[in-house]
Amino acid sequence: MDIRLNDKVAVITGASTGIGAATAIEYAKAGAKVVCGDINEKDAQKTLNTIVEAGGIAKFQRTDVTVETEVADLMEIADTEYGGIDILVTSAGVLRGPSVRIDDFEAATFDSVIDVNLKGTFFALKHAVPIMKRGGGVILCIASGAGVRGGSSSVAYASSKGGVNGLVMTVENQVASMNIRMHTICPGGLATPLKLGQIAESAKRDGQDPDAAVANARNSLGDPAGVARVLTFLASDAGAYTRGQIFTR
Secondary structure, X not given: OOOOOOOOEEEEXXXXXXXXXXXXXXXXXXXXXXXXXXXXXXXXXXXXXXHHHOOOEEEEEEOOOOOHHXXXXXXXXXXXXXXXXXXXXXXXXXXXXXXXXXXXXXXHHHHHHHHHHHHXXXXXXXXXXXXXXXXXXXXXXXXXOEOOOEOOOOHHHHHHHHHHHHHHHHHHHHHHHHOEEEEEEEOOOEOOHHHHHHHHHHHHHOOOOHHHHXXXXXXXXXXXXXXXXXXXXXXXXXXXXXXXXXXXX
């Protein structure tokens, strides 16, 4: 099946690395114009170069998803420069405090994870929906099996991803009449900077060699590009009959 996103405009938060970067590249290959938001400017440039060198169209806007005005600006740029938003992918995320027990977990760490993972998703939905409702579209919010099917190494991470799942279940009913389809995406273990960083931090906390732990984990972790292909299908017309949560390896 040849999945195409021709003439679609996609906004992706957390687009510099991991699932976000892989999705930006896949969307551009499929013909979409991609607007990338992230605070990581260095890796964002690598993602943009990959897209442009392959003949794709993409733009980067430095965006801290915890700052509402910056998220609003990201959506406005997509609307002003490309004429709207057809697809939104919220993949900006952090994992902090792995292997820290609840009675030792710092409130500041908890707040910082909730701010990025949950509040950042809320801001993106809040400011994309008024633009998307003009022509409909697809919203794909990256959650996790953590907080949806089970726990996590981090109290805050599981809480934030469970919150994303609840947010989508609430908002999808509000936007269905606008011809906007929503999904919660729950990826499995992937070789992303986020996951590898968590493995290294946990190993260090347990007195193990973090480099060895990361090397061993790479053999069992999936490729973010595989999830990006799933997200490309979901964003396409071919995915129009799909509903609800999507779990990947």
